[in-house]
Amino acid sequence: MDNQLETGFKAGRLVSIDDLDTADIDTLYRTTREFIKILNRPLKKVPALKEITVANLFFEDSTRTRLSFELAEKRLSADVVNFSSQGSSLKKGETLLDTVNNLLRMKIDVIVVRHKISGTAQFIHNKTGIPVVNAGDGTNEHPTQALLDLFTLWDAGMENKDIKICMNGDILHSRVAGSSLKLWQKLGIEYEINGPNTVMRRHLPFRSANFNSSRPFTVNYQLRIQKERQNKELIPSLEEYNGFFGLNADQNPGVAFILHPGPINRGVELDSDWADSPQSLILKQVETGVALRMAIIYFLAQKKGG
Amino acid sequence: MENPANHLIINDKEIEKILFRLSAQMYELYKFNPDLKILAIQPRGFLLANALLELLCEKFNLDLPLGTIDPSFHRDDFSRTDRLIIPKESSVPFLIENQPVLLIDDVIYTGRTTRAAMEALFEIGRPKWIKLLVLINRYLEREIPISVDFEGFRLDSEPGQKVKVINNEKQNIEVRISHG
The missing domain is CATH 3.40.50.1370 (Aspartate/ornithine carbamoyltransferase)
Structure with missing residues (x-):
């Protein structure tokens, strides 16, 4: 699937700032403000993504970004699976694409990926068409x-x-x-x-x-x-x-x-x-990171581009 | 020239009378429930709620604060609609715990938006009770058992028709209907 000419949330990915136009950024920030209000309530969750499963694929070490994404997904009521390259089948020689395709068969709806190689997030999106959020790819973008x-x-x-x-x-x-x-x-x-x-x-x-x-x-x-x-x-x-x-x-x-x-x-x-x-x-x-990532996943999980 | 696919069904003069009646009903409700909290369902309940609160102020010298509640995060069509769901502001400038709440929306159709708005409300607190006021009640097309407590106009519309409560060029509210 090739969505490279599309921008905005309908493109179904946030691999680069190029994927957003100024109207998207405005919408994203307005929605982030709503999520900040929710995160400051006693009940910090909404059921918006209760039918969505998100996979966090962290092929590089991360503490705050991974936790921030995971919390954002859980606050949206998504099911979350975490993958780290430590102790995975990658060590046994499995390719990145094979790993992703195996995950997709487990009915994953959105992928969040961090990888040491620039372009990984775009690669996964191009090969699978699944909504992808780039959580940092090499020296390229975050x-x-x-x-x-x-x-x-x-x-x-x-x-x-x-x-x-x-x-x-x-x-x-x-x-x-x-x-x-x-x-x-x-x-x-x-x-x-x-x-x-x-x-x-x-x-x-x-x-x-x-x-x-x-x-x-x-x-x-x-x-x-x-x-x-x-x-x-x-x-x-x-x-x-x-x-x-x-x-x-x-x-x-x-x-x-x-x-x-x-x-x-x-x-x-x-x-x-x-x-x-x-x-x-x-x-x-x-603190803001969780609310902003909630907004990004909320829009991308709607999968309006497919 | 009027677009034939976009008929005016209630003009601003008729709406003025309906709004006056609804504001009087709100005043009666307030008299027996002075803790009454008014919440507009986003996005389209806001226009109507504002107009009603202005009337309450003008005709009954009653100045009530208005909150807004957005149903987006509680909708049941998240993966089923082609349109990108963009949330609007929820702003509840008062406590609703054990308080009487009046929800306001412009049109009730399937009832699903009202349900979502109530779910959003329950996450903020547990109201004493909730009543619903709408300008247009498309009563034939309810898909879930939600009833209206105060209605401006009961409309025999059909599925697929679109009913819009809008501000006309004179900034007065009117109601239009279109097909598809």
């Missing part, structure tokens, strides 16, 4: 993280303000950067990306087209150092990285808010003084 980061900022009161984001860190290996830059460009958000030259994406402009150097930054986005994705030493030392690109206790970035996708390497990307400061939205990002 669209739910980018969407929840921006929602967190808007929810913190920045929705109708001209935000200006400074993203610091390992841009090259960051799939969060891959999705965030697409999202910010789509919505005309002003940004600049910074990092060691060895881990920048050279084909991308470092600043948005509407960058205005006379305006101060309102948001600092500190990316995690991707130690597991660097196959050679690209950063001389973490101390030096911290000195140039980290947020230190003795610096004041002068921004309203600080974001980080987690997990934090304290003392590398940012010191505890900033991680635990009133400007830090890091735990709020985690």
Whole structure:
């Protein structure tokens, strides 16, 4: 099945920010607000997906993203099965597609996938036509993280303000950067990306087209150092990285808010003084993540594209 | 020129009278139940509920808050409709636990939306009782046993017809019917 020309929830996938148009993002954020209300009630569930089964396929280690998706699915009353490559038949030589096809025979309706190879989520969707959510593919994209980061900022009161984001860190290996830059460009958000030259994406402009150097930054986005994705030493030392690109206790970035996708390497990307400061939205990002993922799965599970 | 597939069945003058009667009935209900909570079923009950609350304020000097309840997450046609279900805002600015609740919708047809709205309501609290007010009661096509407590107009419509309660160009409510 080839749905590549379709966008929006009717495309039946969220593998890239490219899959959503601005109207979808607006709908997604409105619905996320409704789910936040539900998550703050004593009864935190709705029966919307009681006839749906979701498989979380995590071929890479993950704690918060996997738990966030699983909670989102359970809050929607979906049946959930979790798969991790540890101890699976992949170790016995089974291909990814064989694994997925076996799962489909068990009547799975939606797949959430994380994999170290870029393009895996798209591959599964193309081969099966099943609704797929990309929970991170290699160094390509992590669209739910980018969407929840921006929602967190808007929810913190920045929705109708001209935000200006400074993203610091390992841009090259960051799939969060891959999705965030697409999202910010789509919505005309002003940004600049910074990092060691060895881990920048050279084909991308470092600043948005509407960058205005006379305006101060309102948001600092500190990316995690991707130690597991660097196959050679690209950063001389973490101390030096911290000195140039980290947020230190003795610096004041002068921004309203600080974001980080987690997990934090304290003392590398940012010191505890900033991680635990009133400007830090890091735990709020985690909290919003469940509601936003509920909204995404709610729309994709409707399977209107098939 | 009027679209023949989109007939006006109740004009704004007639609706004005019906709304006045319904608002008077709401006032009577309120007099015996001063804790009464008003909730509009999203999306289309909101227009009617707003008009009724304005009348209550204007004619009876009674200013009641309005809440909204969205039935989307409780619908029974999640995988059966071709249309993408997009939820609307649920906003309940008062406690409903052990309170009398009046649900308002523009049209009741199969009754499934009302059921879904009540399910959504039960997840917020346990009302003392729930009564239902609708402008148009398509009473011949009920698919589940739900009855109406206050109705504006009882309509002998047929399955497949679409009944719309809309604001006309003068921003007055009128009712139109179309086939298919």
